[in-house]
Amino acid sequence: MTRKEWLLLITLSIPWGGSFLFFKVLVDELPPLTVAFGRVALAALALNAVLALRGTSLIRFRRNWGAFLVMGLLNNAIPFTLFAWGETRIPSGLAAVFNATTPVFAVLLAHAVGAERLTWPRLAGVAAGFLGVAVLVGPGALAGGGGGVLAGEAACLLAALTYALASLYGRRFRDIPPVVAATGQITGAALALLPLAAILDRFWTLSNPSGAAWASLLGISLLCTAFAYLLYFRILATAGSTNLMLVTFLVPVTALLLGHLVLGEAITANAIAGMALIAVGLAAIDGRLLRWRAPRSAGA
Numbered sequence: 001m002t003r004k005e006w007l008l009l010i011t012l013s014i015p016w017g018g019s020f021l022f023f024k025v026l027v028d029e030l031p032p033l034t035v036a037f038g039r040v041a042l043a044a045l046a047l048n049a050v051l052a053l054r055g056t057s058l059i060r061f062r063r064n065w066g067a068f069l070v071m072g073l074l075n076n077a078i079p080f081t082l083f084a085w086g087e088t089r090i091p092s093g094l095a096a097v098f099n100a101t102t103p104v105f106a107v108l109l110a111h112a113v114g115a116e117r118l119t120w121p122r123l124a125g126v127a128a129g130f131l132g133v134a135v136l137v138g139p140g141a142l143a144g145g146g147g148g149v150l151a152g153e154a155a156c157l158l159a160a161l162t163y164a165l166a167s168l169y170g171r172r173f174r175d176i177p178p179v180v181a182a183t184g185q186i187t188g189a190a191l192a193l194l195p196l197a198a199i200l201d202r203f204w205t206l207s208n209p210s211g212a213a214w215a216s217l218l219g220i221s222l223l224c225t226a227f228a229y230l231l232y233f234r235i236l237a238t239a240g241s242t243n244l245m246l247v248t249f250l251v252p253v254t255a256l257l258l259g260h261l262v263l264g265e266a267i268t269a270n271a272i273a274g275m276a277l278i279a280v281g282l283a284a285i286d287g288r289l290l291r292w293r294a295p296r297s298a299g300a
Helices: 003-027 032-053 058-086 092-099 102-112 120-137 148-173 178-201 211-239 247-263 269-286 288-299
Strands: none
Touching: 003 032, 003 058, 003 092, 003 211, 003 247, 032 058, 032 178, 032 211, 058 092, 058 148, 058 178, 092 120, 092 148, 092 247, 102 120, 102 148, 102 247, 120 247, 120 269, 148 211, 178 211, 247 269
16 A cells, blocks of 8 residues: 555544444443434435535445445444444444454455455464554453353444445545545435334434533544545555454544543553554555565565
């Protein structure tokens, strides 16, 4: 990847790192389906407004409506609901660990469909990155118990798998402007979740959320969804699906740094070791580490 693509990837990790915190605040007051629907509904309104300001609309892309709906299900409706539901049973940090398995699924799926060749360095890089995330979060996140913990973990793991599927399916949007692709998929997700949230949650009958919940909903909708998916499709178009999934390794690092800068939380030895492993994993998957070693070996 180019330096510009790495910068975009790091930028994308910032709002997505905050989404787990927002989810945790929201599911304390609202049902998971309502949280997922609220997230995509507000984001869809914002993105359609952006299209209107640009003098266009999704009507011009009606041939892609079916693909938008599928992408919205895979990349938003299903994983957002699963993560929201999972975080009612497990800590947000542990949810982030399972989210970091997305590149594992992406690499394996890309190899299975013949999209990208699976090499040992890339596979080793994915393993190193996931190990780094596990070290970063530490054993404390794995503590706890109860009958619902395993179900929450399974939900988050399934969400990571759907993200990987979406990264492959999203290749068909490379010729569509990022703002259109983002608006289409988010709108499709909102339309898919609307009847479910209405029938199962009857969201209009729920008690009025607190100010913190409203702030979290706006943050997760406008920053973590509308803005983030504009970056997502831009990176996907140039860097490829597997490289795009590297953002899931950066998300826990971003969350840690934000906690230190904003909340004054300490950066532990586990965090330093975890970030080092993640850096090695990213370099191996990107190929820079091998390209750096090759000339040195040849010179020797």
